[in-house]
Amino acid sequence: MSYSSKSPWLIHYDGSSCNGCDIEVLDSMMPLYDVERFGIINTGNPKHADIFLITGAINHQNVNVVKHIYDQMLEPKVVVACGICACTGGVFKDAYNVIGGADKAIPVDVYAPGCAVRPETIIDAVLKAVKILDEKAAKMDASEKHR
Amino acid sequence: MYTTEFVDIPLNELLYRVQSLKHQGFRFIQMCAETTEAGIDLLYTFYDETVDNAYNLCVYGIDDKSEVPSIQGLYFAAFSYENETHDLFGVHFTNMQLDFGGHFFNLAEESPMTIITPEMKAEREKLAKQKAAAAAKARKAAEAKQAAEAEAAADAKEAAVAAGKSAGTVADKADPAAAAADAAAKEAERAAKMEEKLAAMDPEKAAKVRAALAAKAAKSAQKDGE
Amino acid sequence: MATRSIIPFGPQHPVLPEPIHLDLVVEDEKVLEAIPQIGFVHRGLEKLTQKRDYNQFVYIAERTCGICSHGHAYGYVSATEKLLGIEVPRRAQYLRDILEELSRIHSHLLWLGLLADAFGFEALFNHCWRLRETILDIFQRTCGGRIILSVLVVGGLAHDIDDADLKGICDKLDGIKRDYLEIMDTMLNDTSVKSRLCGVGVISFEDAMELSMVGPFAKGSGIEHDMRSTGYGAYADLEHFEPIISNECDCYARCKVRAQEVVQSIDIIKELIAKIPHDGVGGKSKAKVVPEGQSHVLIEQPRGEAFYYVRGNGTKYLDRFRLRTPTSQNLGGLVKALQGVDLADVPMIILTIDPCISCTER
Incomplete structure (x- = not known):
């Protein structure tokens, strides 16, 4: 049985976001909104993290950085796309250097829309991600028993 | 409020102009490029703190063969703009102190801003x-x-009346004579400040700057004549 | 025998929420040279002027950056109005400047918090951000958004902020000021803070002039340059305005300038609210096309002077929109400030220029 859902750590990477969503992601960890009350800690190390919060669209320079961070994270892991740019590309969809949403680079589990995404939405998305994390952990356990 | 001035110069005068601005104590604000039908234009902006004037040098008709001298030796802050212009517009700069060799912005397509x-x-x-x-x-x-x-x-009679009316409204809107007088006063003030600066400079340099100013005045006079 | 090595810094680094990459050439623990590399956030939004008409582009300009969002919209609409020859009502100008000063307070509080975090003072970090929430509440109440306000249009404001709300802002600011002065006291007088900031990352007055630096980064080196003193918008009606400068030239000086600017901004807002005229706020420009020509404006943003340039060509699309942010101007200063410092001080020095990468790369 995995206990990571009791204290899921998260990592944040700013794709090509305008800062708005990044600040809101940080904001949701501040005392007012406080996702940390769910046992969450913001970490800078991908190998410590269970949930990957990505803000902003994917472009040609950061696509490999994002893939690299995702690959370093250990299973089970969940990706949350924060903000409309990370979901679809948003207002910058037509810009020449933007490929699209985060799902162009890595598999995304939860989409949290908004421009900029509100802290309440982030909290909802993270809680949803925790549920998915549990499901993934259970699946992993089952397949291990099966072996 | 600050004033704005746009001056067109040929490419070969660029370094010389920028150097004289640097000697006059102008602050470098920015440099940018833009794509027009006739090629790429470069716009250099400087700021004169003494009279609050934003002074723009425009260089027209740059193509992918022209070599633009880098101004990083004079204003190092230009390095990010020159590298950016190289990556986004494909303009070639020579003698760059800090040259990223086209990897300042890593893009999928070459010079996207020219399309x-x-x-x-x-x-x-x-x-x-x-x-x-x-x-x-x-x-x-x-x-x-x-x-x-x-x-x-x-x-014709009617038209004359109408014209008189429209002229009246124009006069109401703005007094061109007053504006011109205002501009002239500003110019005089600037010239006085310039004289002060020149007096402080060493004579050789002052002579050079004076010559440049005279040339500029002659040029603008010619333009007005046209 | 000292050996040279290159340490890569970023793009994903805990101290900065934004991606910037630096190659630090170090010899033992001393940094010899730092070469910045950007482009991770480049979207190419200046090009979008050719896909969105000049009224729609306000929203794109605003989304250049989530911290100085109002400032970017302000710069863009001012430059476009100049080109179209639109005279904006005074009330709209006052409200724009009030919102701009509120943005300055929230940006500086955010920065002070991040700085406290960079030298490991987490309580101070949380207090700064707690206070910042009150400013965001004001934005939400008066404009609707917390970060992206979307209240500006070419020609004025999308909607008015009524006098009752303005009075509410004044009352809230009084509360903020009381709390803030306590935080500022810790920020500027605490021994542990001082020992991390004083004498670190020095840029002399001469170097700052030479590198054409702007904003609090330059003001910390004694350069008395602030676009607000040229009196654009409603700043012309201020009784008295003098840029805040400091002559220590180090990280502490930059911190001091920003800390004091918050108090200054609070006073400016209160003065503007007391004087605000009632001549309407204008509305979206009805002009079908932007005439041929070029214009630019310079405004003072939280991070320093920003430059906006627009060029029209007689159609509804703009030929070119150029935005030069304070950070891109200060990159030269950053390279200079990092030469010869200890490796452990690098994150903090990078922070003291208050880098805003997403504006820089657009």
């Missing part, structure tokens, strides 16, 4: 058509006027 989007193209064509139509209309109107010249006496 004109289809939306823009359509809009420009529409504008050209409108202009052509307007020109044709004006021509027609002129012809019609010629034909009607015989009975124009009465019309």
